[in-house]
Amino acid sequence: MIGFIKKDLAMIKSNFKILGGLIILYAIMGLVGELDVSFILPFISVMIMISTFSYDSYNKFDAYSITLPDGRKNSVKSKYGTTILLIFVISIVSIILSFIISYTNTKSIDYAQIFFTMLGNIFGTLLVLSVMYPIIYKFGIEKARIVICIIIFGIAILGGFLLQYIDLSFIAKSLDFLENYLAIILILIAIFMVLISYKISEKILLKKEY
Amino acid sequence: METVLEVKNLCKKYDNFELKNVSFKLPKGMIMGFIGENGAGKTTTLKSILGIIKSYTGEIKIFGLDSQKEDKKIKEEIGVVLDDMFFPEILTPNDINDCMQNIYKNWDTKMFNDFLKDFALPANKQIKTFSKGMRKKLEIITAISHHPKLLILDEPTSGLDPVARAEVIEIFQKQLANADCSILLSSHITADLEHIADYITFINNGDIILSKTTNELLDKYGIVKCSETEFKKIDKKDYIKYKKNKYEYEVLVENKKDFKKKYDIKVIDKITLDDLMVLMIKGEK
Numbered sequence: 001m002i003g004f005i006k007k008d009l010a011m012i013k014s015n016f017k018i019l020g021g022l023i024i025l026y027a028i029m030g031l032v033g034e035l036d037v038s039f040i041l042p043f044i045s046v047m048i049m050i051s052t053f054s055y056d057s058y059n060k061f062d063a064y065s066i067t068l069p070d071g072r073k074n075s076v077k078s079k080y081g082t083t084i085l086l087i088f089v090i091s092i093v094s095i096i097l098s099f100i101i102s103y104t105n106t107k108s109i110d111y112a113q114i115f116f117t118m119l120g121n122i123f124g125t126l127l128v129l130s131v132m133y134p135i136i137y138k139f140g141i142e143k144a145r146i147v148i149c150i151i152i153f154g155i156a157i158l159g160g161f162l163l164q165y166i167d168l169s170f171i172a173k174s175l176d177f178l179e180n181y182l183a184i185i186l187i188l189i190a191i192f193m194v195l196i197s198y199k200i201s202e203k204i205l206l207k208k209e210y
Numbered sequence: 211m212e213t214v215l216e217v218k219n220l221c222k223k224y225d226n227f228e229l230k231n232v233s234f235k236l237p238k239g240m241i242m243g244f245i246g247e248n249g250a251g252k253t254t255t256l257k258s259i260l261g262i263i264k265s266y267t268g269e270i271k272i273f274g275l276d277s278q279k280e281d282k283k284i285k286e287e288i289g290v291v292l293d294d295m296f297f298p299e300i301l302t303p304n305d306i307n308d309c310m311q312n313i314y315k316n317w318d319t320k321m322f323n324d325f326l327k328d329f330a331l332p333a334n335k336q337i338k339t340f341s342k343g344m345r346k347k348l349e350i351i352t353a354i355s356h357h358p359k360l361l362i363l364d365e366p367t368s369g370l371d372p373v374a375r376a377e378v379i380e381i382f383q384k385q386l387a388n389a390d391c392s393i394l395l396s397s398h399i400t401a402d403l404e405h406i407a408d409y410i411t412f413i414n415n416g417d418i419i420l421s422k423t424t425n426e427l428l429d430k431y432g433i434v435k436c437s438e439t440e441f442k443k444i445d446k447k448d449y450i451k452y453k454k455n456k457y458e459y460e461v462l463v464e465n466k467k468d469f470k471k472k473y474d475i476k477v478i479d480k481i482t483l484d485d486l487m488v489l490m491i492k493g494e495k
Contacts, residue, residue, distance in 0.1 A: 002312040003309040003310060003312030003313035004309070004313070006308050006309045007298075007301065007305070007309045010302075010305035010308065010309070011298055014300045014301070014336065015300070055300060056298060058298070058299075059294075059296055059297065059298045060294060060296075061295070061298055063257075063292070063295050064290075064292060064295040064296055064297070066260065066261055066262045067260050067261075067262070067285065067290040067362075068313050068314075069282050069285040069313060069314065071285065074313075207264070209257075209262065209263045209265065210257070210262050210263075
């Protein structure tokens with residue numbers, strides 16, 4: 001698996017100028033108060049990971065990887081491994097940026113606010129990627145873009161429709177409970193989501209033919 | 211002789227194409243040329259051997275092990291070059307070396323770097339800056355730098371100029387100095403195979419129509435060139451296929467010597483693998 005992760009990291013490294021440029025741009029925009037930098041994490045992580053799938057697909061590395069020892073399993077493991085590694089690194093960069101921007105703009109740092117924003121972002125990023133990966137493995141990166149658009153569009157329509165008929169007041173009642181345990185709940189759900197997503201992706205790739 | 215690869219009754223069905231009971235054996239230390247026209251089933255066979263295609267019927271044994279059950283163990287000992295499938299082109303040879311060190315137990319960094327120097331491949335440049343010949347050479351040296359016991363190569367010389375082709379063949383020959391290595395090499399550039407292959411296996415429309423030693427094919431087989439009158443005297447069982455040209459008949463025979471003894475026809479040419487492919491595919495019986 002390490003070899004496959006190194007491959008993904010090498011791809012990310014070769015696009016480092018663009019990545020670094022984006023982070024600097026967002027940092028500057030955050031400093032002048034034009035942008036909430038907290039969205040850097042989900043945006044950049046998703047963009048980078050999707051680009052690794054695109055490069056793999058363009059050079060048919062997916063098929064080539066099967067010719068390597070334990071290629072099918074390692075290929076999936078490494079994508080999830082790289083994702084966690086990447087989110088970890090970008091979270092640290094994001095936290096540092098948030099501290100700097102918060103201190104520069106308000107002369108104070110709201111640690112709790114930054115921590116919860118970061119946790120929410122990590123959760124959101126993992127949610128998006130956990131849904132996307134099995135779809136990408138099933139349909140390939142090109143078709144997956146269309147499938148993901150359809151799913152998001154479908155959820156929006158269905159959600160809008162259901163909200164007219166469902167009474168959501170019970171959520172408000174549970175908010176006190178949620179607030180106390182939010183961090184733990186989010187972490188547990190994220191771990192569960194990633195594990196389920198990984199198992200589905202692995203199952204898809206173990207059967208896939210090229 | 212020990213068998214490295216055995217394919218037995220391999221069948222795979224698509225909507226418009228089918229592999230029909232493909233069977234052949236590759237002995238240890240030998241090179242087998244796997245020939246056939248485009249779409250004949252060469253790549254499908256190789257993909258089945260490598261597990262890229264899984265839903266086939268039949269049996270594939272590599273080093274005497276079941277190719278699906280012992281996949282990981284087998285892949286440690288195999289080197290592969292597939293048409294247009296490789297590492298992403300934004301990587302450099304150095305990146306590939308870094309990855310492969312953690313993928314193969316026997317990865318030989320020194321051997322890989324020596325090959326890069328021998329073939330003047332820049333270690334720090336992205337693959338996308340390489341010419342087609344350079345890229346192919348990199349794919350081949352990547353396939354052999356973990357000392358594989360079996361090399362599976364799909365069209366490794368396709369699209370290369372004669373100089374690059376000669377260099378690529380030189381790499382195979384160097385690799386063969388390692389007597390343990392066997393090679394299954396699919397190609398439609400048959401001239402290359404005549405020089406290096408010990409065995410030729412010929413697939414046509416999903417069917418193996420011939421699997422013999424190269425010497426047997428090139429020495430025994432022949433093309434009889436004769437008039438229509440002479441052709442009509444030849445017994446059907448004494449030839450494999452024939453082709454009617456504007457002024458003469460070309461008749462593929464399995465044994466030149468026996469044919470000469472039986473018939474009074476003077477012109478029997480030596481066969482090339484190109485002739486063999488054309489007559490087997492386009493000829494009539």
